[in-house]
Amino acid sequence: MLIYIVRRILYAVPVALGVALVVFMLVHLAPGDPISAILPPDAPQELVIKLTAYYGFDKPLPIQFFKWLSVVLTGDLGTSIATGRPVAEEVGLAFSNTLILATSAALLSFAVAALLGTIAAYTRNPIADRAVTAIAVIGVSVPHYWLAMVLVIIFAVELGMLPPMGIGPENAGGWRPDPAHLAHMVLPTIALAAIPLGIVTRTIRATIREQLNQEFVIALRAKGLTHRQVMAHVVKNAAPTCLAVMGLQLGNLIGGSILIETVFAWPGTGFLLNSAIFRRDLPVLQGTTLLLAMFFVSLNLVIDLFQTRIDPRIKRA
Amino acid sequence: MLLNPTLRLFGPRAAKRSGRRVSGYWTGVARRLRHDPVTIVCGLVLLALIGSAIAAPLLAPADPYKTSMLRRLLAPGVSGYILGTDELGRDMLSRLLYGGRLSLFMGLAPVLNGLLIGGTLGILAGYVGGAFNSAIMRTMEVFYAFPSVLLAISLSGALGAGIGNTILSLTIVFIPPICRVSESVTTQIRSLDYIDAARASGAGALTVIRVHVLRVVLGPIFVYASGLISVSIILASGLSFLGLGVKPPEPEWGLMLNTLRSAIYTSPIVAALPGVMIFITSICFNLLSDGLRSAMDVRE
Numbered sequence: 216m217l218i219y220i221v222r223r224i225l226y227a228v229p230v231a232l233g234v235a236l237v238v239f240m241l242v243h244l245a246p247g248d249p250i251s252a253i254l255p256p257d258a259p260q261e262l263v264i265k266l267t268a269y270y271g272f273d274k275p276l277p278i279q280f281f282k283w284l285s286v287v288l289t290g291d292l293g294t295s296i297a298t299g300r301p302v303a304e305e306v307g308l309a310f311s312n313t314l315i316l317a318t319s320a321a322l323l324s325f326a327v328a329a330l331l332g333t334i335a336a337y338t339r340n341p342i343a344d345r346a347v348t349a350i351a352v353i354g355v356s357v358p359h360y361w362l363a364m365v366l367v368i369i370f371a372v373e374l375g376m377l378p379p380m381g382i383g384p385e386n387a388g389g390w391r392p393d394p395a396h397l398a399h400m401v402l403p404t405i406a407l408a409a410i411p412l413g414i415v416t417r418t419i420r421a422t423i424r425e426q427l428n429q430e431f432v433i434a435l436r437a438k439g440l441t442h443r444q445v446m447a448h449v450v451k452n453a454a455p456t457c458l459a460v461m462g463l464q465l466g467n468l469i470g471g472s473i474l475i476e477t478v479f480a481w482p483g484t485g486f487l488l489n490s491a492i493f494r495r496d497l498p499v500l501q502g503t504t505l506l507l508a509m510f511f512v513s514l515n516l517v518i519d520l521f522q523t524r525i526d527p528r529i530k531r532a
Numbered sequence: 533m534l535l536n537p538t539l540r541l542f543g544p545r546a547a548k549r550s551g552r553r554v555s556g557y558w559t560g561v562a563r564r565l566r567h568d569p570v571t572i573v574c575g576l577v578l579l580a581l582i583g584s585a586i587a588a589p590l591l592a593p594a595d596p597y598k599t600s601m602l603r604r605l606l607a608p609g610v611s612g613y614i615l616g617t618d619e620l621g622r623d624m625l626s627r628l629l630y631g632g633r634l635s636l637f638m639g640l641a642p643v644l645n646g647l648l649i650g651g652t653l654g655i656l657a658g659y660v661g662g663a664f665n666s667a668i669m670r671t672m673e674v675f676y677a678f679p680s681v682l683l684a685i686s687l688s689g690a691l692g693a694g695i696g697n698t699i700l701s702l703t704i705v706f707i708p709p710i711c712r713v714s715e716s717v718t719t720q721i722r723s724l725d726y727i728d729a730a731r732a733s734g735a736g737a738l739t740v741i742r743v744h745v746l747r748v749v750l751g752p753i754f755v756y757a758s759g760l761i762s763v764s765i766i767l768a769s770g771l772s773f774l775g776l777g778v779k780p781p782e783p784e785w786g787l788m789l790n791t792l793r794s795a796i797y798t799s800p801i802v803a804a805l806p807g808v809m810i811f812i813t814s815i816c817f818n819l820l821s822d823g824l825r826s827a828m829d830v831r832e
Contacts, residue, residue: 233674241690352822356815358766360773361789361807368800470679474770478793489774492689504686512677 220520227516234512235287238505239280242497292502297494302502305487308389310506312382313476313483315390317468319400320407325461328412332419336427347416354413360474363406367478370402377401380480403479407472411464418460422453455526462518470507564827571823574816581813585632592626596783605799616802618788619795620781624802628809631783634695635810638777638784639765641699646706647757653707654714655749659722659741669715672708680705684767688776698768698777705767706760713756717749751828758821762814769810785810 267273271282286293292302335347371379378384383396390396426432426449435445473485480486484503491499565571584591593614600621608616608624615624657668675683687701721727722745730740769786771777778784780791788806795803 229670230673230677233671234677237674237678238686241686244687244690246692352815352818356762356766356811356818358769358807358810358814360770361804361810364789364793364796364807365804368796368804372797372800467679467681471681473681473685474773477774488685488689492685492774492776497690500686500689504682507682508678511679511682515677 216523219523223516223519227512231509231512234508235284235505236280238501238508239283241504242501243276245495245497287505292505293498295491295496295499297491297496297499302498305499306484306502306506309482309484309487309503312390312481313469313472313485316400316403316407316476316481316483317465317472319404320468320472321411321461321465323404324408324412324464325415327408328415328419329457332416333423335416335420336423347420351413351416351420354409354411354416356413357409359406359409360478362409363402363475363478366402366406380478382482403475403481406478407468407475411461411468414464415457415461419453419457422456423449426452455522458525459518459522462514462521466511466514470511561827561829565823568823568827570819571827574819574823577812577816578820581632581809581816582636584629585636588626588629588633592623592629594623594626596622596626596630597781598622605795605802607799608801615805616799618792618802624805627783627788628785628805631785631788631806632809632813634778634782634784635765635769635786636813638695638698638702638768638772639761639813642702642706642768643757643760643764645699645703646710646760647753649703650707650710651714651753651757654711654753655718655741655745657711658715658718659737659745661719661722665715668711672711675704675708676712680763681767681770684771685774685776688771693776693779695778698771701771702764702767706757706764709760710753710757714749714753717752718745721745721748755821755825755828758824759818761821762817765810765814765817 271279274282290303292306294300295302295305298305331347331350335344338344367379370377378399379402381399382390383399429452432445432449435448440448469484471485472481472483473488475481476483476485477489484507487499488503490496491503588596600617603611603613603617603621605619605621606613606617608614610616613623613625615628618624618627653668657665678686684701684705687704688697691697691701727740727744730744735743768777769784769789772784772786773790775787775790778787780787785806789803789810792803792806
């Protein structure tokens with residue numbers, strides 16, 4: 216087991232390096248040279264040369280990459296061009312806001328999906344099964360940014376029940392667990408929960424169905440176990456697959472909340488990324504993408520290890 | 533999102549069918565599709581959407597670019613505007629019809645590109661195997677390590693707004709999952725006896741791929757790729773919604789949704805209309821793909 220863990224972690228290193236390389240290249244994909252994004256077009260020539268040397272843009276790309284990587288590994292993601300503050304600080308603050316929203320959306324969608332998926336797998340009523348399948352298809356097909364707009368139209372504009380945007384009443388600083396801040400979370404949470412709800416419901420329904428068709432279920436029933444006892448066995452066998460899909464969806468919620476955060480002006484990483492793109496603030500774009508992608512890589516690693524922990528059969532090479 | 537790439541080549545029906553060979557595979561697929569009303573309806577709706585986008589100049593009642601300060605944000609049905617007017621007084625129905633052109637094109641093109649590039653790479657990697665396989669699949673793994681929405685937005689954010697850049701970024705997002713599926717189905721059949729027999733009888737690699745491999749793997753790969761179209765349409769419109777795709781004043785559903793956001797207090801119904809179009813398109817592609825999957829007996 217320990218050997219497997221070490222091997223799996225070592226295996227993640229080249230992937231993480233590749234991710235860092237892709238994120239590094241983002242800046243060089245941008246049209247024009249990176250200096251033109253920092254300086255106004257009418258900047259004097261000597262300043263351009265000075266800054267090019269300062270940022271190391273005159274060196275060959277591989278050298279730039281390793282220099283950048285060695286700085287990044289110390290936790291320094293550079294300085295924001297727009298605000299002049301350290302990128303790591305800005306991203307860190309935004310990340311905690313994203314984490315709160317993503318976690319609440321994950322909890323909501325996983326709970327509803329577990330309920331719906333299990334009902335659909337167990338029921339002999341074709342209408343109930345169809346209804347759940349329809350909800351799942353709607354969840355994966357609905358453009359979530361449009362759902363967000365529709366929710367705002369219904370609950371904020373027409374009914375005036377919930378605030379349309381922001382993280383809290385004063386819309387500044389961080390999140391606090393009080394009623395006013397919770398009210399601001401309701402609509403973004405629902406909008407963000409749609410996609411994982413659809414995907415996880417589908418997975419749970421299919422996995423439990425598959426388990427129910429296994430021979431061990433017949434054996435257990437023949438042995439005289441109650442319905443509830445059989446279900447415990449089925450859930451235990453379906454859990455690894457479902458948990459893996461849930462973990463992946465949590466990662467997608469954290470890395471993919473950009474559109475929802477923009478609609479609701481939620482001050483998280485997605486909102487930060489969006490404003491960085493429009494201010495051509497390349498260090499912030501790079502830092503945010505790197506942090507989110509690395510989080511996704513680590514999350515996948517944790518899911519993998521966790522999965523082998525609860526189901527030793529999947530000890531892959 | 534929906535980029536879960538596990539496919540099994542031979543479903544349960546394949547085993548059942550092999551015993552009594554009554555009709556061919558495609559006859560069976562066509563028969564099952566004929567008995568699937570949901571898939572048929574979705575196919576027809578999509579045909580109508582694509583047809584109306586192509587025929588937009590003939591169908592549109594007004595010029596989609598013509599603005600009017602006097603007739604801004606009219607409700608649907610008011611003074612001859614069936615679906616109302618937008619924030620610049622342009623006819624919504626015409627803009628929605630014309631908008632289908634860019635939205636559908638930008639949703640379909642990345643999946644087609646991904647299919648072409650990712651499919652080729654995956655089939656080659658699966659057939660050749662060895663170091664070549666490792667090199668390609670490890671590279672794909674790096675792109676896999678990004679959440680798909682993040683990769684799409686960061687790439688097009690760095691490249692800048694524009695139709696070409698949006699298609700390019702989404703193509704990069706869709707190559708890895710299609711490549712992975714192609715590789716896994718090709719690896720599954722590569723060591724089967726009939727492939728060995730073909731090779732032993734002197735067929736070259738290209739002939740084996742063309743005659744024996746493609747015939748088996750293309751179906752599952754197409755089905756998988758068709759399931760990505762809905763994601764692609766939502767993402768392409770989403771990029772325009774963020775201001776990273778199509779530039780104004782071009783009509784495109786995602787961009788229209790974005791510019792109408794300021795109108796949610798005055799005319800909420802008009803503001804929500806472009807999203808309805810994206811929703812219908814995406815749900816139809818999803819259901820069509822599900823129908824094809826079960827008719828062609830591709831198991832997930």
